Amino acid sequence: MSNKLIGAAVFGQSGGPTSVINASAYGVIRTALDTPEITHVYGAAHGIVGVLDDELYDLGKEDAHELKLLMNTPSSELGSCRYKIKEEKELQRIHEIFEQYNIRYFFYNGGNDSMDTCSKVNDYLQRIGYECRVIGVPKTIDNDLVGTDHCPGFGSAAKYIATTISEVYKDAHVYNTGAITIVEIMGRHAGWLTGSAALAGINGLGPDYIYMPEVPFEMDSFLSNVKKTFAEKNNCLVAVSEGICYPDGTFVAKAQISETDGFGHAQLGGLAAKLAHAAGQKTGAKVRGIELSLLQRCAAHLASQTDIEEAFLAGQAAVQCALSGQSGKMICFTREIENGSYKCGITYEPLSICANMEKNVPREWINESGTNVTQEFIDYVLPLIQGENKRKVVNGLPRFAQLKKIKATR
């Protein structure tokens, strides 16, 4: 079998956006545009939904300079979706569109749900004998994908969190009257992001306690810890995952938040405010709850240059992997140590092992009391937040890519 497959490529973005997902997009798009056997490069509007709806952009018609600005443009520039393929007729429809545009390369950028989509498309096309190479590009701030050392998007979110915690520490320690500050960080099931708050501790600006979903949360223990630290230091700074659960498995955030309380449903958060309030009741201290919300996943201005470059490499590698004849794989990162320094290597794993699974923080990287991370955790994250990005600023404001998004014609 010759490795040479001539046809068009389609690229889609799926799931929650990150600061660097468009750097992966640029890796795929630029490499594909520069590949002679790839005849056209299409972008799917809102991921697989754009394929189903025949909404494809002809990315060959974009200005090269604007495309390059994707390297520092946050969020999913082509639009994203949360769409799970349920029926065979959807796969038939995808195949129909692929036939119509002669699409022979499918690159899909997302987290574990998106890898499931990717895997289903690959399996179906193989089964019906339609030659098409399907490669997944990892993406998630949550860093919970199996098969890869770490995920593009995580390093930038971790850098944002560590920097912001450092700054909030300074702010929260300003008054002689003391303060208790609770910072709520994303991560429904994995504590990678919340644990990254500990990096601020390298300069003595870290949280006193870190609560992650990997360890069951006990309100009494939390309150007595905060009370003790406040009594000692006249201050207490806590980082907490949105996904912490009581020992019975219910989300702490959800437990007391009803639709009728005027604050909306659990998605709106409220965990930081809730814990701050409880800490205030216990201690009488001035309290504040802060939710980092979307900012931690879209703050491209603070993206890690390491993360941006690795995200680009993942996209580039996806095209190279497909060109080499592979299909049904996800691009993965390995961690190499070269002359004592961190270096990111690239490999790939079957989509089936990456899809639908979650990688949590190992229990041994969390301290015994479950209230902070260990040095191993810090050593793991630190290389990923290195490097200040080279974003374009015009008039003091970020200059993001402005694509024309011209509809593709068959």
Next chain:
Amino acid sequence: MSNKLIGAAVFGQSGGPTSVINASAYGVIRTALDTPEITHVYGAAHGIVGVLDDELYDLGKEDAHELKLLMNTPSSELGSCRYKIKEEKELQRIHEIFEQYNIRYFFYNGGNDSMDTCSKVNDYLQRIGYECRVIGVPKTIDNDLVGTDHCPGFGSAAKYIATTISEVYKDAHVYNTGAITIVEIMGRHAGWLTGSAALAGINGLGPDYIYMPEVPFEMDSFLSNVKKTFAEKNNCLVAVSEGICYPDGTFVAKAQISETDGFGHAQLGGLAAKLAHAAGQKTGAKVRGIELSLLQRCAAHLASQTDIEEAFLAGQAAVQCALSGQSGKMICFTREIENGSYKCGITYEPLSICANMEKNVPREWINESGTNVTQEFIDYVLPLIQGENKRKVVNGLPRFAQLKKIKATR
């Protein structure tokens, strides 16, 4: 009368911190240390409280390199306070301390309440005939000080807000399912910060609506605006001041938030969540409330270089103003246009006209419907957010000043 007054100087920080208040500190401290007639430079721990408690640091004993890092260190490095002088015996105590350390220069960095403190100290010392020159250095992210074109701290907060709104816009527009996003911004009485969200609109990434405290808030009108825009665009982004009030003068944030609802008191916010919830009920859309909270006043990593330099100049000018024989003045900025470009000039005004007053956004800089700002507003703010700062980053993390804070001896 000779202008030459030989003695020590004390510097204090007061009120809410900003990203650049320490740049003003460095302006005062560096200039004072370099002035022969100033024999010692002391820092008051927690502003005037440190004077009353005889807690002064000898800033001459600090490492020059660490002091310079104050230029990019957020929050009030010497500690701050919210302390209002109420009795003459407090002024007597201040005089006693000043006598003990031979303090002849008092520099106080803060907002309108702090200028009131400054003014009282000046009046008292003049009345009893103790020769001391008292100069206020302006500071507030709220930009509401009277007598100055703008305030150090505002430009950096405005840059943070405009950048963050640009990024949130990208994130909020990613799904085909649409979204309504409400961003809550600081400003109890003045809408300068919230209005700055409009700067993101220069690149087409601005909010659809901006609600500021200067215009009474009508819930019905807000909901019908959001509903209309969501129907047209499948999206709606709103920036709102924490301080918006209903026509009867009650805070919208406070109106339905009681101590007993489990979310804490009004200081914890909840306005964004409340408005998002109401918008969701009205439209059925997916909604999200985001509160920028402390981040907007401590995000030194995104501080405006223009603001940093002006903050330094304000501190430097305070010392120069005192050396020239002035007292009872606050340093003020003027706006010069030089060859068509913005340039910041420095002047001073009597403390009495700056203290305790607030400058709101002029009604003519807000559009007729009270839901956005005019071009005049944007032209006013834009020069203040220019320039990327030159902060020190070590290991991917901010490297802030680390002062020794050695207690002063008489």
